[in-house]
Amino acid sequence: MRLMQEEMIGYKSEEEEREMESSGRCGSIVELGFQEKSAKVVVVGYALTSKKIKSFLKPKFEGLARKKGIFFVAIDQTRPLSDQGPFDIVLHKVSAAYSSILLSGKEWQQILEDYRLTHPEVTVLDPPDAIQHVHNRQSMLQDVADLDFSDAYGTVGVPKQLVIEKDPSSISNAVKKAGLALPLVAKPLVAKSHELSLAFDVYSLEKLEPPLVLQEFVNHGGVLFKVYIVGDAIKVVRRFSLPDVSKRELSRSAGVYRFPRVSSASQSADDADLDPCIGELPPRALLERLARELRRRLGLHLFNLDMIREHGTKNRFYVIDINYFPGYGKMPEYEHIFTDFLLNLAKSKYKKRSTSVP
Ligand SMILES: O=P(O)(O)O[C@@H]1[C@@H](OP(=O)(O)O)[C@H](OP(=O)(O)O)[C@H](O)[C@H](OP(=O)(O)O)[C@H]1OP(=O)(O)O
Ligand SMILES: Nc1ncnc2c1ncn2[C@@H]1O[C@H](COP(=O)(O)OP(=O)(O)O)[C@@H](O)[C@H]1O
Numbered sequence: 001m002r003l004m005q006e007e008m009i010g011y012k013s014e015e016e017e018r019e020m021e022s023s024g025r026c027g028s029i030v031e032l033g034f035q036e037k038s039a040k041v042v043v044v045g046y047a048l049t050s051k052k053i054k055s056f057l058k059p060k061f062e063g064l065a066r067k068k069g070i071f072f073v074a075i076d077q078t079r080p081l082s083d084q085g086p087f088d089i090v091l092h093k094v095s096a097a098y099s100s101i102l103l104s105g106k107e108w109q110q111i112l113e114d115y116r117l118t119h120p121e122v123t124v125l126d127p128p129d130a131i132q133h134v135h136n137r138q139s140m141l142q143d144v145a146d147l148d149f150s151d152a153y154g155t156v157g158v159p160k161q162l163v164i165e166k167d168p169s170s171i172s173n174a175v176k177k178a179g180l181a182l183p184l185v186a187k188p189l190v191a192k193s194h195e196l197s198l199a200f201d202v203y204s205l206e207k208l209e210p211p212l213v214l215q216e217f218v219n220h221g222g223v224l225f226k227v228y229i230v231g232d233a234i235k236v237v238r239r240f241s242l243p244d245v246s247k248r249e250l251s252r253s254a255g256v257y258r259f260p261r262v263s264s265a266s267q268s269a270d271d272a273d274l275d276p277c278i279g280e281l282p283p284r285a286l287l288e289r290l291a292r293e294l295r296r297r298l299g300l301h302l303f304n305l306d307m308i309r310e311h312g313t314k315n316r317f318y319v320i321d322i323n324y325f326p327g328y329g330k331m332p333e334y335e336h337i338f339t340d341f342l343l344n345l346a347k348s349k350y351k352k353r354s355t356s357v358p
């Protein structure tokens with residue numbers, strides 16, 4: 001059976017796209033000195049790492065954006081934001097690593113927050129405190145747990161987990177008390193760190209350094225679904241993941257195995273000849289509802305979910321990771337999806353502004 005390679009929801013037809021282009025752009029009207037005539041354009045200020053600029057602001061993407069009237073302008077973090085632009089949209093990924101040498105991550109976050117409050121006409125993608133919420137592996141999954149998602153298409157939960165703040169010697173007791181089943185995945189509490197350990201006995205976990213999240217390992221046939229969300233649009237791709245651990249293997253193994261970074265090494269599984277029970281994409285209706293709920297609860301437009309299907313079940317899914325502003329450059333057709341998203345955002349803001357004028 002040939003599996004559908006990818007699934008897109010909320011994607012516009014070329015006709016709609018042309019219509020949008022010819023209907024004139026929205027957002028603020030900016031006189032750009034380098035253009036012959038004044039034009040309605042959308043100005044997007046960005047504060048991203050050089051790694052992100054390289055993977056996301058690719059020439060093909062910037063070229064398409066320009067054609068649609070979207071211009072990207074680098075933000076100078078050493079100058080007041082109000083003196084720059086004016087921007088319609090500010091695109092950023094908040095983290096200590098993204099601040100300039102003159103600013104700490106916290107200071108940059110405060111600058112963005114103040115700017116957001118004093119410039120309601122600008123859409124700051126996304127609010128810094130909402131991003132912080134998914135920087136911690138405990139709080140990131142709380143909304144999925146609270147959602148307790150279940151419908152005709154399947155269920156979505158989070159693996160049973162436990163946070164170890166400090167004192168590694170208490171781990172074995174804490175694990176037994178919480179009733180977590182082996183094997184366990186240990187992840188740094190801060191989502192920015194990607195080192196991962198797989199433990200086959202509780203005592204070896206005491207070698208690890210808290211703060212940690214300990215999570216039950218869920219067998220999923222070695223395939224993971226990356227669900228990319230860009231506003232209302234969703235795109236799903238398959239990636240290879242950690243292989244299943246059998247009962248026999250578990251009973252014969254001990255110790256803890258460390259992996260420097262599983263996800264970045266994992267390859268696309270879209271072209272692999274997979275057993276459909278493992279590789280079939282999560283139902284589209286389920287993803288639409290889940291994404292809608294999470295967008296609202298998390299207050300984010302730009303994120304992805306790492307989802308797995310419990311091996312042997314029809315549609316019992318777990319969300320194991322949420323990433324803010326992930327590697328969209330790896331998402332097929334991101335150029336069209338992202339530019340449409342930016343145009344729609346500017347358009348809705350512009351509409352709101354013009355209707356609120358007395
Ligand atoms: O750079 P990429 O393409 O590997 O993107 C990373 C993401 O990969 P993905 O798109 O999910 O495959 C990656 O996702 P995973 O945590 O690896 O699942 C993170 O979002 C990472 O950001 P950070 O290091 O946590 O701040 C992302 O890194 P940054 O590009 O934001 O530095
Ligand atoms: N509870 C789990 N059960 C099974 N596999 C897991 C679990 N948690 C993580 N993994 C595997 O480890 C990888 C990395 O974990 P993840 O939580 O996504 O962290 P990162 O932020 O480093 O990507 C996942 O992509 C998946 O392959």
Ligand SMILES: [Mg+2]
Nearest residue numbers: 263306321322
């Ligand atoms: Mg991940």
Ligand SMILES: [Mg+2]
Nearest residue numbers: 191321322323
């Ligand atoms: Mg992650």
